[in-house]
Amino acid sequence: MADDDGATAVIDKDGVDALIAVLAGRGRTVVGPTVRDGAIVLAELSGGSDLPYGWGVELEAGTYRLRAREDGAAFAHSAGPQSWKTFLHPPRARQWTADRGADRELVVTEDRTPPPSYAFLGVRPCDLRAIAVQDRVLTGGMYTDPAYRGRRERAFLVAVECTEPGATCFCVSMGTGPAVGPGYDLALTEVLDAEGHRFLVRTGSEEGESVLVELPRRAADAATRTAAREGVADAADRMGRTMPPVDLQILMRETLHAERWDDVAARCLTCGNCTMVCPTCFCTTAEDVTDLTGDHAERWRRWESCFDRDFSHLQAGPVRDSSRSRYRQWATHKLGTWFDQFGSSGCVGCGRCIVWCPVGIDITEEAHALNRERGDDQTEGSR
Numbered sequence: 568m569a570d571d572d573g574a575t576a577v578i579d580k581d582g583v584d585a586l587i588a589v590l591a592g593r594g595r596t597v598v599g600p601t602v603r604d605g606a607i608v609l610a611e612l613s614g615g616s617d618l619p620y621g622w623g624v625e626l627e628a629g630t631y632r633l634r635a636r637e638d639g640a641a642f643a644h645s646a647g648p649q650s651w652k653t654f655l656h657p658p659r660a661r662q663w664t665a666d667r668g669a670d671r672e673l674v675v676t677e678d679r680t681p682p683p684s685y686a687f688l689g690v691r692p693c694d695l696r697a698i699a700v701q702d703r704v705l706t707g708g709m710y711t712d713p714a715y716r717g718r719r720e721r722a723f724l725v726a727v728e729c730t731e732p733g734a735t736c737f738c739v740s741m742g743t744g745p746a747v748g749p750g751y752d753l754a755l756t757e758v759l760d761a762e763g764h765r766f767l768v769r770t771g772s773e774e775g776e777s778v779l780v781e782l783p784r785r786a787a788d789a790a791t792r793t794a795a796r797e798g799v800a801d802a803a804d805r806m807g808r809t810m811p812p813v814d815l816q817i818l819m820r821e822t823l824h825a826e827r828w829d830d831v832a833a834r835c836l837t838c839g840n841c842t843m844v845c846p847t848c849f850c851t852t853a854e855d856v857t858d859l860t861g862d863h864a865e866r867w868r869r870w871e872s873c874f875d876r877d878f879s880h881l882q883a884g885p886v887r888d889s890s891r892s893r894y895r896q897w898a899t900h901k902l903g904t905w906f907d908q909f910g911s912s913g914c915v916g917c918g919r920c921i922v923w924c925p926v927g928i929d930i931t932e933e934a935h936a937l938n939r940e941r942g943d944d945q946t947e948g949s950r
Contacts, residue, residue, distance in 0.1 A: 574770045576784040577791050583641070583766065584615030586725070586753075589781045590686040595723060598654060599688035600647065605633060607647045609654075612688065619644060626733040626807070626918065629927030639764060642689055642757050645733030646917040650694055650846035651687055655718045656701060659869040662853075667862040682717035688725045690751065692744030693736075693915040695726050697846035699750050703909050704849050723774065726751035730798035734807035735918030737931055741810065743915045745802040753778065756795035767795040808918060808931040811938040815912065819903030822937040823895070831933055832891035834926050839872030841920035841928075842897065847913050850878070873897050898930060 578586070590597050600607050601617045607624060610617075618641045625632050626645055636643060661678045668674060690698070702719060705712040729738070729745035738744030747754045752775035756767040767787060770776045811818070842848040852871035857864040871878060874893050879886035887893045905913035914930070921929045 574776050574779060575787040575792075576768050576779060576782075577765050577787050578768055578782055578784050579763070579765050580615060580620075580641075582768075582782050582784060583618070583755075585782050586778070587612055587614055587688065589778055590688075590723060593686075593778075595684045595686040597686045597688055599725075600642070600644070602633065606631065607633070607644050609647070609649045609651070618642075618689075623731070624733065626735045626922050627927075628735065628921050628929050629924055631922050638759050640731075640757060640759055642727045642755070643731045645729075645731075645736055646691060646693065646919050646922075648844055648919070648923060650844070650917070650919070651690060651698060652701065652846050652848075654683075654685055654687070655698070655722065656705065656712075656715055656849060659867055660714060662866045662868050664866075665864045682714070682721055684721040684723075685718070686723040686725065688727075690724050690726045691729060691917070692726065692747045693738045693741075693917040694846055695724065695748060695750050696741075696743040696915045697917070698724070699748075700847045700909070700911060700913065700915065701849060703911070704847075707909070723778075724751045724753075726754045726771075728754065728756045728795070728799050730757060730802050732802050732806050733918060733922075735921040735929075736806055736916065737808035737810055737918060738916035739803050739806050740808075740812075740931075741912060741914055741916035746799050751775070756799065758791055758794045758798065760794055762790060762794075765791060767791050808916075808921070808929070810916075810931055811935050813938060815902040815934065816904075816906045818934065818938055818941065819899040822941055823899070825937055825940045827933065827936045827940050828891050828895050830936070831894055831928060832889065834928055835874075835890050835894045836926060837874045837876070837890045837893055838925060839874040840923050840925065841930075842872040842874060843870065844919040844923045845901075846915060846917060846919070847901075848872075852878075873900075898933065901930075902934065 587597050597612045598609055599612045600619050601610050602619045602622055607619050620641045621636050621639045623634050623636045624644045625634050663675055663677045665673055665675045705715040726747045728747050751771040754769045754771060758765050768779060770779055850871045850873060851868045854867045854869055873896050876885050887896055901913040
């Protein structure tokens with residue numbers, strides 16, 4: 568558990584329900600985890616009863632399934648198929664429309680739909696870091712994305728520290744969890760023990776403090792603080808995966824011609840699932856549509872994947888024509904050249920790319936294999 572920076576208190580399940588009501592009362596659309604279609608997904612919450620109390624997940628490479636829990640925990644589950652990118656950087660968004668008037672003059676109108684005001688409840692530490700990464704990518708440079716910025720500036724973040732990592736989690740290796748980092752408005756740590764089911768709450772912003780004072784709460788006691796701290800520390804020791812303890816940026820640079828890329832290419836379907844579920848991938852393309860008359864046209868931006876053969880298409884053809892080159896591009900960018908562009912790794916250790924790969928390709932396994940081929944394996948027995 569991170570050091571306390573702001574006000575601290577304890578709330579119970581009724582307090583969580585009140586938190587949702589207070590945020591909704593402030594005009595925010597509250598989004599959080601809920602059980603739907605055999606998975607824990609992110610959707611609008613109407614109350615605390617929508618949270619996945621009593622549900623966990625079993626994860627493995629290419630495998631995801633729900634499992635019932637006896638303890639009734641709300642947040643004892645790992646990352647699901649969605650990330651908050653879905654709401655801040657939507658899969659499809661209209662950019663402008665063009666209409667031909669009676670005089671045949673073309674009028675182009677930029678889409679300026681007011682951004683929604685979201686409250687995200689249940690942001691994992693890895694996803695909190697992912698939001699910070701996308702902030703740098705989409706708003707941190709000379710060219711910013713106004714649509715993303717509008718959504719991000721209006722978002723209220725309620726982070727939840729992890730006390731039960733999944734089999735595919737490796738946030739410790741990436742320095743992104745299980746303790747929460749900066750960037751939240753409120754942070755919760757769920758505690759279940761002989762003293763009951765409760766949540767330690769910490770504030771990270773002025774708005775977070777103003778929300779907390781509206782909740783039924785009590786002062787944070789030493790037992791709850793200790794239990795929360797120990798739960799997070801224990802989770803750090805139970806990560807399901809690791810990255811090799813080396814400089815990944817250098818590893819990627821020194822293994823560009825490794826034989827391992829051929830091995831993974833033989834298994835990769837180049838479906839792009841890993842890029843769709845990744846909370847930091849940001850690539851898009853433009854899609855133009857017209858009506859049957861040809862007098863109305865729209866341009867839409869939609870997610871694109873570097874695994875698509877046409878993603879790198881130039882006049883002479885695709886730059887990355889083989890599955891080997893496309894997987895290598897994704898992995899070396901995520902773990903290596905992202906540092907050159909944005910000053911950090913593009914991977915936050917959430918493990919989604921492992922779980923949702925239909926053939927179970929594991930980016931941590933590939934990194935270890937590259938490290939062994941390089942002759943610098945310091946992680947005997949690691950996965």
